[in-house]
Amino acid sequence: MMEKTKWFDRFKRQPEYMGVILLTAVIILNIITQGSSFFKTSSLQTLLSTNTPLIILTMAQCIVLISGNIDISTGITMTLVNVFAVMMPTKVSWMPVWAAYVIAYCLAVLVGFTNGVLVGYFRIPPMLATYGMSFIVSGTCLLISDRPQGKVAKELWKIYKGNFHGVPNSLFLVIALILTWLVIRKFSGVKEIYALGGDEKNTYLTGVSTIRTTIRAYTISGIFVGIGGIAWTLMLASSNPLTGEAKTLQSIAAALLGGTLISGGWGTMICGALGALFFGLVTNTTTYMFIKFIPKFVPGFSVSTYYQDFVAQIIILLGITLSVFVSNRTRKLVKRAVRIKREDEL
């Protein structure tokens, strides 16, 4: 029993605590309302494949938030990958499809790196630097393609939307990225990112280069955004320069839902994944509630879809409030009473 409470206490102090609670709550709600049909391969598959880009984007956002900065160019960068990879082969005759994907991916990393240089070396406030960057990226997107068009080869998106023995393939992608995180968090470079977000001045005093650490955080973010962009492309199965940008703010909200703090130094990429999944599930659940669940009991119930969004956003806002509140609390845990001086013990 003792052992168990100890384990729970430790879990409570982890950044993921609130994300796990929120996600469990919404999953339980789903099981109650939908029953076993929630676990049907087809519904899980749709749920995951539509939300995987947001999950990856949130993971990317998390590492930047941990470093004490913010990146509001992630959504549009994801769009750039999408537009570039789909449209360039049709516009530039010598470019094979695989090269377009590789270059698009590198562009995302480059955007992240440039953001890092602007914020770390030139000391431009992160909000401004990445906002400016989002315009450059958005302009580039529109230069390549100004409307939704193009097609992704069926073989490619079939893989993404397919499943392996009932487990959606997109889930494997998310798991692979989480495993990547579990490996890279062991490196001192990532620990320095935490230090930077925790206290910039003291990180400098410790002899860690704050410039290099900032650039590192944004570059890691860029690496993840690139993968997110490819997932986004496969999900859309076409190119769309318009819808990606909205994902930026969603990813910041999702990161906070998962327990990452906007003030920096606290959180993990797993928090991001949990938060994004919650985000996706809430939207999913409210739609289900309004369309299927409530009409079952109240015949003839029907409301505009705007109400669905309204309810979903309220739940998300409540979730964020709860999560930020709890994260702040877990860090502050009651200051232990000053210990008895050892002189007294002797």
Place this chain on the structure above:
Amino acid sequence: MLELLNIKKKFGAVTALDRASFAMEKGEIVALLGANGSGKSTLVKILGGTVKKDAGTIKIDQKPVEIRSSAESRNLKIAVAYQELSLIPKMTVYENVMMGHFIKGKFGQVDERKNRSFVASLLEKYGADCGLDEYPKDLPSSTLSIIEIVKAVSWDPDILLLDEVTAALHHNEVEILFSNLRALSEKGVSIVMVTHRLGEIFNIASRAVILRNGESVADVDLKKTDINKIVYYMTGKIPEIVENPSDEKRSGEDAVLIVDNLTIGESVRNVSMRVNRGEIIGLGGLEGQGQSQFLRSIYGAIPLESGSITIAGRKVDYKSSADAVKDGIGFISGNRNRESIFNLRTIGENIFSAKMSMGRDFSPISNRMIIQQANQIVQEYDIKIGQINDPITSLSGGNQQKVVFGRWILVSPAILLLDDPTKGVDVSSRRELHNFLRKAADQGMTVLIVSSDNDELLEIANRIYVFYEGGIHCMLCGTDCTEEKLVSAMMGMTVKDSAK
């Protein structure tokens, strides 16, 4: 092995270091001493790479070196334990210690096991009572100081700088620290100790270098020197012990401010005082002994942990400074840029700002009203300005401070609190400010002034409370107000010390 020659450093108009020199051998433990504003912290910061020197040379093993960043300082095998701590609150103890130099495994990853056992052994050696996975926020300040020292030592430095690290330590923790330091020095580590506890240095250091006003004035062998001599080098006065401290419990009917057993964490401990109407009270002591926190807690800027404050016969518990201002308390900080002036606003607006906070949230304020009232203050106190609509930054430091003073005169508070108001202010402005304060006190305003300048305290204060390590060491009034006695009280000297 370490040699500093004629180091100079100026912060704006203030000279922090001027011809400071310092040398030490391998394995030596040297105490670096100095009173307020002597530049000892600046010297430590220059070696730590956080402050750049203006002139002078630093030599390590006879080779001149440049220290441009804290990373370069680490590369030269210099490690610093800072007084204000360099720990990161959201990281665990073990990550804090190893940050920047984790022991790496085969693939360059952090080898948790090796790091942990290394940190655990160090923590145990230095007697830190904490787990590896605890967060600094949950630990008492004495443990944090030890972690800060362990963090510096973990770099395996050749030169170890300890800036006031013993201030937060308990007696037995200091003992453990000192035996560890001795062991380190035998291994060839050179150690510089900055401390205000003069009693301690005789136990640990062999030599003391003393700074005064940014200059190194003496380099003494501690075996042949006594504490009085050291204080003399630090302040230019031979300390005189206060033998019969004046009685605290003077019962005046006019008590405006009564503070009873005020405690704020570990920075202010059981401070009581009683202040009468129209008095000018000086709060003296070395920097960082709790005076500033004490003043701010009266102003409602820092919540008090226990104790009570009674103002004009009424117990108060301010939730914020705004409550204090409404109750007739004014506050002037010596840190003008950060805590008192509005850089971009005009002189008139700066004068009017306190009055504005007294009004209702949406009361109309005309420009004419601001200018008229501000002009009145400017004329009355003869503040030299160009136009009332010039930005306040067009004025010199002294005149800026006079403007801030005028801000409070406009609302005529019952109690005015000043935290080292004449820091970096020229002599004539300082004299004028003193005159203003006297005039205001004559008219019934009560003034509490913290000052790092002893002359200033002796000149204007009716009584002086001397702070030492968060408590009031003694109170000086009447004939006790001499520099010699003030100096001895600042160093926390008691009758026992002088007998040494």
